[in-house]
Amino acid sequence: MLRHRSLWLVCIALLSLPLSLCAQTTTGTVRGYVKDQNGAPVADAELSARQTETGILRSATTRSDGSYIIPGLVPGNYELAVRKIGFGPQRRQVVVQIGATSPVDVTMQAGAVELQAVTVEAGPTVELRTSEVATNVTPQQIQQLPTPSRNFLDLAALAPGVVVSEDRLNSIGFRTFSAGGSTANQVNVFVDGTSLKNDLTGGGVAGQDASRGNPFPRNAIQEYRVISQNFKAEYQKASSAVISATTRSGSNTWTGNAFFGYQNKGLVALDTLQDFQRRTNPSFKKPDFTRSLIGLSAGGPIQRDKLFFFGSYEGNYQDRSNSVNLTPPSGFAALDTVNLATRYNGNFTSPFRESLLFGKLTYAVNANSSLEVNFNNRHETDVRDFGGSRTFAAANDFRQNVSIGQVKYNRVSGGWLNEAKVDYSRFQRNPSPTTSGSIARIYHYPGQDAWIGSDVSVQDFIQRRLGFRDDLTYSGKQQHVFKGGVSVDLVSYHINKLNDGVPKFEWADTINTNCWCRGGNAPTLAYGYSHPYQLTYATGAGLVDVNNTQIGAYLQDDWSPTSRLTLNLGIRWDFESRMLNTDYVTPQWVADTLTRYNDSLPVPLDLSRYISTGKNRQPFYGAFQPRLGFSYALDGNNVTTVFGGFGIYYDRSLFDFSVDEIQKLTRPTYITRFDNGTATPGAVPWNASYLTSDTTAVSSLARNTGQPEAFLLDNKMKPPKSKQFSLGVRRVLGPWVASLSYQGQRGTDLFMYNSGNNGYNATGHCCVPGYNIGAHGIRNIIYSTNDGKTWYDALSLQLDRPYRPSTGGIGWGAGLVYTYAQRSVAGIDFLGDLAGSFPFGFPKANGIAKHTDLGGSDERHHVVGNWIMDVPYLFGIQFSGLVTLGSGARIDVGTAPRFGGVVDSTYFPGGFLPPQRNFLFLGGWGYRRVDIKFRKDFPKISGTSLGVTVDVFNVFNFQNLGDYNITVVPALHTFTVGQPRQVVSDPRRVQIGAEYTF
Known part of the structure; x- marks a missing residue:
């Protein structure tokens, strides 16, 4: 309480600061030079930037060298006016973009006659001088x-x-x-x-x-x-x-919009695999599908030039059909009585509903300050996780709620700009079984694992954040723009994680007792589906409530020693009091067991790092992050600019890891094995009374026969970090801007789990026989390290021509980005595993060397193009689209070296690349997709208009395939590629819509 009370005082003090600088996370900047007709600087000229939509004004004065800067501008269209006694006033139209600096240089002519307002197009609205x-x-x-x-x-x-x-x-x-x-x-x-x-x-x-x-x-x-x-x-x-x-914000004119978009199965083509089923299966039925997208928005003045409102709603309503198709074997009397196919097969609807709300008030307090209040809410439900061999009864009801509100206050005085902000957010993630009061039953047989009954887990994750932020900019010193800011977030986590809270029973015909899984290899036990062979069930307290304080501070100087050179010099520091649970105390019995048997583990642990006393685990204080950048114009007109930068960036590890450290012991998942009627070591006799939704008997059985797992977090765990570096050049080519750049990134200290039960043998291969720690009360030991690493090197070429209407109302814009990249990982097999709740480097992350991602992220060539084009001669239609091309990801083939694989014999690093196909006249693409959109607006009636749209996604119906059946042939030191088993993108589909604007 004392800590939070002190933080509240700090926050109040921050908000009371009269002056400070606005960060460009949500605003833009106009800067440049004012000179006379002879090129001499014009000092003390007055500039005003008026937002054309709202009439709100911002002003500045040129410095002795003629330079000026107007930071903290809300993105939009502005009229920039420049005045000084003895010179004719000048006006410019400027588009301010979020996070961008728009350079506008003005030449003033001596004289007292005001010139006609001039619209100057100094090139595309693409930022040229950023180091980012x-x-x-x-x-x-x-x-x-x-x-x-x-x-x-x-x-x-x-x-x-x-x-x-x-x-x-x-x-x-x-x-x-x-x-x-x-x-x-x-x-x-x-x-x-x-x-x-x-x-x-x-x-x-x-x-x-x-x-x-x-x-x-x-x-x-x-x-x-x-x-x-x-x-x-x-x-x-x-x-x-x-x-x-x-x-978006309201303006001085009331405007609004309503739209509707619709898809159904009749507007969706079949993919390759579905078409094969249609041709070979007479009972094939095209899956039902409908999606309706609806929306409404409106904004305008409550008081002109003073108070504005904007609000919007969007709804996303989907119904999809999932097919359950169980094909149990015959010849098992006990399995026949379950009637899997007749009772559970069919097509079932998976409904998804999402509602999004947003509201915003903008108030121009006076010429020097403004106030903004906004709120948004997201609510969604999704009945899902069924289909194939998982029945509708096993579905999940996945609910999410997100609410965010904030108040922002900006104030300008001289060369200072202050932005103070308070926000509150609440995120909830709440999946639960749709079938309550039941048990889960899984029947394992060749080709399927039929799941009937309930899903097994209930989760309720709630994250609340009360945030305070104050940013400070000072632009009154020649050549420098100083920025600084402090943020304090008071965060609370409420986690009720009841995984495996529903008893899960599993049946099979024959069990291999080495793994207690279905299989015919000795040693085996025959069950014939007469009763379950295994129970999985968790019991105990699942609730965790923790408070966390997050603090951030930064200082930054955008220094322009000359009109051509800008240096971005900054440093940031971040801190969290509880990124992991610093107060956690390892249960004494776990500490005693680890101490007693640590030397018997394949790789003994440094127990001082894995036994937490509640006092030996400190927050990380070292997140200092220098960030440096530069841009240099090779000519006075900024036609060609060289840019680059280097920075260190800290992130955070998921708090879910700390939850598992607690709950794996306070609420362990127990696995109980049943014999087949003959006494079997490690198994107990089956009793039909266990097969009930009343968990009294099951709870007692699980605690008496099962064993918990110990998840151990490193007391010196660091947050993930990356180093980023880039170098590039931009050039204006008429209405286009071209950019060529190199980007490098090195990710380190990524959170990894390791197995304490397994290790490498003397040859460096997995695995030495694990120590039977289960005999001493712990089924598994899983411990964390920071051994995950990523590498990224890329060369990208970018071309942009922003959409711009001509004087006749006809316009077009286009863009293209090509990226050549190489990606590698270490400490993990699949990059995607790092995104989940269990990033596991088996058996030890530090034994997994740098290699190509097995999950398919290492794509060499990637192209994305876009265009927007008015076609007045085709009934006034607007034509737009996206093109996405990829060479496909390289993946490793075969057995990894740590499991005995031999390079170019049974292991082929990056050996597989999807089949390459042509697009237009270019070959070498493993992924192809073209999306297009047609829009027709009808003539306005009383200031309102109606438009109709047709979107066609994957218009050429390209079949992008994946999960190829790959077989290694060691004797021939090669591998063969069979048929694909899935599609990685949807077939052609059409969406129709209408839009009404007033």
């Missing part, structure tokens, strides 16, 4: 480019090195993005400066680790910036890429 590798996604791209589910994160793929998980018809996986060879856990998203970071579970962004839905209503997003490399010190809680988005 950044891509701005414009309002036109957000509104016009085709994306199936309206997830605004989808367009992050326009940035080099960024990978976005696809929206799939029947997928329930991650809807996240990643970059730089890292996982989604290492990214962060800021909306109006508020972090959406998920501290508890994977995915990086709260609510996206296991959702079909969207993190924020797309019709409330004005624009956003994707910084894939070398972001400045003002950004936190990310060691990979960040996205900073700004929301």
Whole structure:
């Protein structure tokens, strides 16, 4: 309490600061030079930037060298006016983008006559002088480019090195993005400066680790910036890429929009595997599917030039059909009585519902200050996790709720700008079985594991954050723009993790007792499905409540020693009081067992690092992060610019790891084996009374016969870290901007689990016989290290021509990004495992050398193109689209060396590349997809208009295949590639829609 009370006083003091600098996480800057007709600097000229939508003014004065800077501008369209006695006034139209600096140089003519307002197009609205590798996604791209589910994160793929998980018809996986060879856990998203970071579970962004839905209503997003490399010190809680988005605001004119989009199974083609089933299976039925996307937004003045409102709603309603098809074997009387096929087969609906709300008030307090209040809410439900051999009764009801509110206050005085912000957020992740009061039953037979009855786990993760932030900028000193800021987040975690809380019984015909799994290899036990051979059940306290304090501070100087050179010099420090549970005390019986038998383990542990006394585990204080960048214009007109940078970036490990450390002992999962009627070591006799939803007998049985696992966290655990470095050149080519850059990233100190029961033998191979620690009360010992590593090296070429309408109302824009990259990992086999709750380097992470990711992230060539084009001669249609091409990911083939694999005999590093196909006249693509959108707007009636849209995703119906059947042939020192077993993208589908604007 004393600690939190002191922090409250600190926060109040921060908010009371009269002056400070606004970070550019949600704003933009206009800067440049004012000179006379002879090129001499004009000092003390007055500049005013008026936002054309709201009429809000910001002002500045040129310095002695003629330079000026207007930071902290809300993204939008501005009229920049320049005045000084003795010179004719000048005006410029400027587009300010989020996180970007717009250079505007003005030449004034001596005289007292005001010149006609001039619209100057100094090139595309692409930032030229930043040291960051950044891509701005414009309002036109957000509104016009085709994306199936309206997830605004989808367009992050326009940035080099960024990978976005696809929206799939029947997928329930991650809807996240990643970059730089890292996982989604290492990214962060800021909306109006508020972090959406998920501290508890994977995915990086709260609510996206296991959702079909969207993190924020797309019709409330004005624009956003994707910084894939070398972001400045003002950004936190990310060691990979960040996205900073700004929301829409009301203006001096009331406007609104309503839209509707629709898909069903009649608008979806069959993929290759479905078409094969249609041709070979007379009973094949096309899966049912419908999706309706609806939305409404409106904004305008409550008081002109003073108080504005904006609000929006989006709904995502989906119904998908999942087929359950159990094919049990015959000849087992006990199995026949279950009637698996007749009772459980069929097509069942999987409903998904999501509602997104956003509201915002903007108040211009006076010419020097403004106030903003906004709130958003996300609610979704998803009945899922069934189909195939998993019956509808085993489905999960996956519920998520996200609520965020914030208040921001900005004040300008002289060369100072202050942005103070208070925000509150609540994230809830709450999956539970749809069938309550039941048990889970699994029948193992060739080709299937039939699951009937309930799912086994209930989880309720709640993260609450009360955040305070104050940012300070001083631009009154010639050549320098100083920035600094402090943030304090008071976070609480409420985790009720009742995994395996429903008894799970498993049946089989024959069991191999070496692994207690179905199989016919000796030694075996025959069951004939007469009764279960195994029970899995957890009992005990599952609730964990913890408070965490997160503090961040940074200092930064954007120094321009000349008009061509800008140096970005910054340093950041972050701290968390409980990234892991620092007060945890290892139970005495576990400490005694480890101490007694540590020398018998394959690799003895340093117990001083793994036995926690509640006093020997300290927070990490060393997260100092220097961030350096530069940009240098090779000419006075900024036509060609060289840029680069280096930085250190700390992230955080998931608190879910600390939960497992506690709950694996307070609420252990027990495994109980049953004999087949003959006494068997390690097994107990079966009793039919166990097979009931009344868990009284099962709880007693599990505690008496099962053994817990010990999850041990390193007392000196570090947060994950990356080093990023880049070097590149940008050049203006008429209306285009071209950029060529190298990006490097080295990820270290990634959290890994290791096996304490297993180790390497003298030849470095796995595994030496493990010590039977189970005989002493612990089934497994799992301990953590920071041995995970990633490597990323890339060369990217980017071309951009932002959409710009011409005087006749006809416009077009386009962009292309090509990335050549190499990615490697160490300490883990699959990069994707680092994104989950159990990143396991078996048996020891430090024995897994640098190699190609087995999970398929090492793609060499990747191309993303986009265009928006008005076609007036084709009935006034607007035509837009996205092209995505990839060479496909290289993966290792065969047995890893630590398991005895021999290079070029039974192990082929990066040996497999998907079959390469042509796109237009270019070959070498393992992945191809083209999405297009047609939009027709009808003539306005009384200021309102109606538009219709047709989106076609994967218009050429390219079949992108994966999971190839690969067989190693050791005798021939090669491998063969068989048929693919899955598609990795959806077939062609069409979405129709309508939009009404007023």
